[in-house]
Amino acid sequence: MSNLYDAAYELERTIRQSAEYNELKRRFAEVNADPAAKGMFENFRQVQMTIQQKQMMGQDISPDEIQQAQKTVALVQQNPKISGLMEAEQRMSMIIAELNKIVLKPLDEIYGSPQQG
Known part of the structure; x- marks a missing residue:
């Protein structure tokens, strides 16, 4: 029987070696190396997180927040x-x-589809 955790760690290694992951890592480093871009990106992430937190807590998002x-x-x-x-x-x-x-x-396959009868 194969170990599920071993398979998961192998998937992690494969993701880390993928072109898509390495492109993401390169672009993230590029943004962080540019102080202006880094500041804009951090501000964007903060606005994004604030809105997501309000949504998860069921709070209304004001028109001003949406516009911002x-x-x-x-x-x-x-x-x-x-x-x-x-x-x-x-x-x-x-x-x-x-x-x-x-x-x-x-x-x-077990839970997803209602049984046809």
Whole structure:
């Protein structure tokens, strides 16, 4: 019987060796090496986290907060280093979501589909 933890650690090693992961890591380092881009990105992340926390707690997000978030997104998307990082994050996120589907497939086969009768 194979050890599930060994398989998980092997998947981690494979992710770390992937082109997508290394591109994300490179772009993150590029943003962090540029003080202006780093500051903008940190501000963006803070706005993003604040809104997510409010949503998780069921709090309303004010129109001003929405407008500020939209301005922040527009600003960071104009920075090529940050927009490149965001694209790399999105690609990595899609891969993780696909891997998650694969890993959860056995449980989905048990619980996922209602029985046809």
